[in-house]
Amino acid sequence: MVTNVEVLIIGAGPSGCVAAAHLINEGVNVKIIEKNKFPRFVIGESLLPRCMDHFEEVGLLEPLQKIGFEIKRGARFLKNDVVCNFDFSKKFTEGWDWTWQVPRADFDSVLVNEIIKKGADVQFEQEVIDVKINSNGKSVIDVKDKSGEVYTINANFIIDSSGYGRVLPRILGLDKPSELPKHSSIFTHVKDINRPEGEEGTLITFDVLDTNTWFWVIPFSNGNTSIGFVSTTEYIDSFKGNNTERLKEMLKLSKYYYNRFKDVEFSFEPKCIKNYSKSVSQIYGKGYALTGNSAEFLDPVFSSGVTFATESALAAAKLVVKEVNGETADWEKDYDSYIKEGVGVFSSYVKEWYTGNLQTLFFHRPENPEVKRQICAVLAGYVWDKTNPFVKKHNRAISTLAHMLNMMENEKANL
Ligand code: FAD
Structure with a gap:
């Protein structure tokens, strides 16, 4: 049996569903292959306001709103007796000031059921086991169904949203050690x-x-x-x-x-x-794009995983639509550079969390309300707003300020 599709998506997590929703909205023929039966457990339960933009844009917000998931209006960090509360309504950048904290089995089921309603062809309990991408970018995909039978799909484009399945990174040898500590x-x-x-x-x-x-x-x-x-x-x-x-x-x-x-x-x-941080040597190539965890996972400390999964999915799907419509898609600028810019900001925050510098900023008293507003926008996922000094100077701002605060503390202690 051979099936032909315009776009094959591997995995029906938030990344695969957001990509599929956009493609279906734009009239692109898409098929999703999902290894598991849903609902299925996956970790990643604290969302960021930024991902609400993505669900809204592709028409997935309304069904999610009906469920009554717990509203998340910020995040609290505790250290000994010091409390650092971030309130998304007080963030530097305009945008959503709330989101949800969700059991992913339920959340992901809502997403996938909704894209099925939109007309997506989703095959559960089927696994992508091999992929060959030809020089023209078209691919031949081997899929194992529930009974163990293997069949073939021909696709003009593959979006790999397989999360920790990391299908294309494994098959194409794209895995790269993460720069973050283990x-x-x-x-x-x-x-x-x-x-x-x-x-x-x-x-x-x-x-x-x-x-x-x-x-x-x-x-x-x-x-x-x-x-x-x-x-x-x-x-x-x-x-x-x-x-x-x-x-x-x-x-x-x-x-x-x-x-x-x-x-x-x-x-x-x-x-x-164990050793959850993952990275790859490239996030797109001729005929394919990696989105969500399949491309990169940094660290859970700022809950950026799902938001990055939906951000990358939407960006990739928009470029695929351009290609399908015969327009030129600038993958280097509008995908690679764009996604890496956001990942770069979060990556600095994760690194500075584990150096202790960011913790110095969170727990130093008295708080600096302006700095807090700027950091809060990053924690809400608005990491592309270069008017925010804590985005623009992400690789220096935290260490510089932490250094100053530590010096002040040392001076006070020496008085
Ligand atoms: P997934 O949601 O993992 O979906 C991938 C899908 O692909 C799965 O359903 C899988 O069955 C399917 N698949 C895999 N292989 C194949 C195959 N061969 N064929 C077909 N289908 C396949 N993120 C947050 O936003 N907030 C958090 O609080 C958070 N906490 C985390 C805590 C920990 C300890 C870790 C490790 C991660 C955390 N994350 C968090 C990250 C989050 O889990 C992921 O970023 C997010 O689930 C990625 O979504 P995705 O759609 O890319 O992949």
Whole structure:
């Protein structure tokens, strides 16, 4: 059996769905191959306001709004007794000032069901196992179906949104070691029976335990909460036993949350993702584009994963539409440079988080409201706004200011 399609999308996560939605809206023939049956678990539950722009633009916002996911209006960072609250309504850049914190199984199902309603041909429980891209950019894709049969798809273009499946990076040899330090994470969901009333119970929080180690608490509107630790792979590996035993032991590290979670049952055996940062040598080529996690994953600390997945998906889909319409698509400028610019900003923030410099800015008191507004815009995902000094000078602004604050503290201590 051979099928012919204009665009083949690998993976039906947020990246694949946003790309598909745009292509369908523009009348492009598209097929999605998805390895799993939905709903399926995936981590990545705290969204950023910027991704609301993408869902709105492709017509996926309305069905999501009907679900009643927990509203996320900012993010709270704790370190010892110091609290740093970011409120998206006080950010430097114009744009959405709220988003959601979501169980991804439910969230991703809404997205995929909606694109099926729009007319997308989505094949679940089928796996892309091989891809050959010809010199003219057209490709031949081998797909294994549920029964183990292999069939072929001919596509004029491939969007690889396969997340950690990293289909094209593996097949085309595009994997590149990440520049970020090796970090790992261990996490689960709990039935949050000790959840406090009011705002405290719904706040998304990052409890910073030391420069490398932090604990996330992401409450959902269904009464469950996602909890997880991030640290160096070495430190995570130093906890022994099965993942339940390791996570229970780690919970003792969070003084703020220990009582809330110490006796709750985990909804599933905690999962551990080791050395999660991924990178590639190129994010597009003749006949293909990598979007979302398949292209790059930095770190969960600023919740940029889904937003980057939808941003890259939409940018790639727009260029594909141009090609389909016979126009010239400038992939180097409008995809590679554009995406790398945003990734570059987040990458600086992640690096400066783990040097401790950004933590100095977050937890120094008194706060500087203007600096906070500018950083808040980055944390909301508005990382292309060059009028924001904390975007424009992302690779220097944080270290320079942290250095000044540290000097001031040292001077005070020496008085
Ligand atoms: P995915 O959502 O992973 O979807 C990829 C799809 O491709 C899957 O459904 C998979 O089944 C399918 N697939 C894979 N291989 C194949 C194949 N061979 N054939 C067909 N289909 C295939 N991001 C956030 O925004 N907020 C967070 O709070 C956050 N926390 C995180 C915490 C941790 C510990 C980690 C590691 C990541 C976190 N992320 C977070 C990142 C987030 O998980 C991803 O960035 C996001 O899910 C990427 O979306 P995607 O559509 O690219 O891929």
